[in-house]
Amino acid sequence: MPTPPTSSIQESRRALADRLRAIREDAGLTAMALARAAGWERTKISKIEHAARPPSVSDIRIWCRVCGAEEQADDLVAMSRAVASAYVEWRRQERSGLRALQENRLPLYERTTLMRAYCSQVIPGLFQTREYAVALLHGIASGHQVVDDAEAAAEARTARAEVLRKRGHRFDFIVEESVLYYRLGSPQVMADQLEHLLSVMNRRSVKLGVIPLDITRSMHVVHNFTIFDREQVSVELVSAAVTVTAPSEIARYEREFERLASMAVHRAKARELIRKAQLRHQG
Structure with missing residues (x-):
C-alpha cells in the first residue's frame, strides 16, 4: 500500500533530519560541539536529528553556518518549507467557501494531461x-x-468537468464497487448518477475500472488519491488535504495505482456492476 499521508510527511521530515546530521558529521562535529557553538541545549540537536522536532529556518541557517555548509542552507530551507506546506487543513482551505475550493483547482486540472x-x-x-x-x-x-454554498460549489464542480472534452487529456479512474451503492441524495439521484457514469465511460479519453466487492484483494482499501501527471499526488483525509510532490513518493502511488487497477474490471464487466447497482437504487 502507499505510505499513509501522515507517514509520508514524516518520511520527508526524517530525510531533512538525515541531511542535517550528515552535514554535522561531515564537519567533524559532535552533537555537543554543535550545540555549544550554536548556543543551544544538546537535547535540541538530538530532537532535530531524530525528526522529533522540526527545525526553524533560523535553526537551519545557524546549523549550516556552524558546520561550514552555508551553501546548503537555501536548499534545506526550501525542503523544510515543502514539508510544512504538504499538510493543509481542510478548514483553512474552506474558509472562502466550497465553491472557491473547486475553482482554485481548475488550473491544475486543465494543465494535467494524464489524471x-x-x-x-x-x-x-x-x-x-x-x-x-x-x-x-x-x-x-x-x-x-x-x-x-453547496449549490454554487456543485455548479463549479460540474463546470470543471469540461476538461473531459479537451483534446490531449486522458483520465484513468478506479472506484470500489461499494461506491456505487453509497447513497448520496435520493434513490433517483443515485440512479441518474450511475446513468451518467455509464455515459462518461463512452468517452475515448476515459478509462474506468471497478473493483468488485467479492474479489480476493491483494491490498486493503485506502484513502482517495489523485495523481496529476507526475507532478503531484493529492490525498484526501477527513481533516486535511495532503499534497505529495517528492518523485519517489509519486512513484509509490503510481505503483499502488497499478496494483489497484489489476484488481478492477473494465468495459463490459464494469458496466454490468454499474447496472446492477443502478437497479438496486431504482428498486
Missing part, C-alpha cells in the same frame, strides 16, 4: 452529476461546519 484517481468513498468529482455533487457537498459543509 489517475482511485476513489474508495465517492464517485470521482469529474464524473459527478450536479444533484449528486450538491448532496455530497451539503454533507461536507455540515460535517466541517463551514458556510454551506
